Amino acid sequence: MGKVILITGPARSGKSEWAEKLASQSNKSVVYMATALLDPTDQEWQKRIQQHQQRRPQNWITMEVPTALSKTLANVKPDTCVLVDSLGTWVANFLEQEDTDWEKTVQDFLDTVELVAADLIFVAEETGWGVVPAYPIGRKFRDRLGTLVRKLAVISQAVYLVTVGHALNLTTLGTPLEGN
Structure with missing residues (x-):
């Protein structure tokens, strides 16, 4: 298992x-995995994505991975640093x-993380x-992300x-x- 940072x-x-600073300091080739689903009709969302893109070095490889995160992570080269941004968006894609x-899906993800030899950096909201979200879908998102992040923290070398x-x-x- 490579180094895991949350x-x-x-x-x-x-x-x-x-996360970008830590990836740059890894002195490895960086693969940036974006979990966002692109929506060309949402101008504000496009602007946020562009801001992220402009900050990243040109030599970083960018992959769009809205759902197949485990499969994609399983295939990364061991001498790389992978930055996944973000787990909250990934969770939202599975609501x-x-x-x-x-x-x-979560267990497959955690099992994969433990097997990957590359360094992994995860960003999570x-x-x-x-307040408790007023709608069931909001509570589902909050609970799923919170549980995922807590489980990932257990196998991370740095949080x-x-x-x-x-x-x-x-x-x-x-x-x-206790129990973590």
């Missing part, structure tokens, strides 16, 4: 920028999936710090919380809960 935090906190199928432009290394600052 970066989480709220929207517009600097998560992606921190229609039944719970039992989602649990299989932090949810659940505010960062990025908020207001500051990265905190939770691996050194925090104490894992």
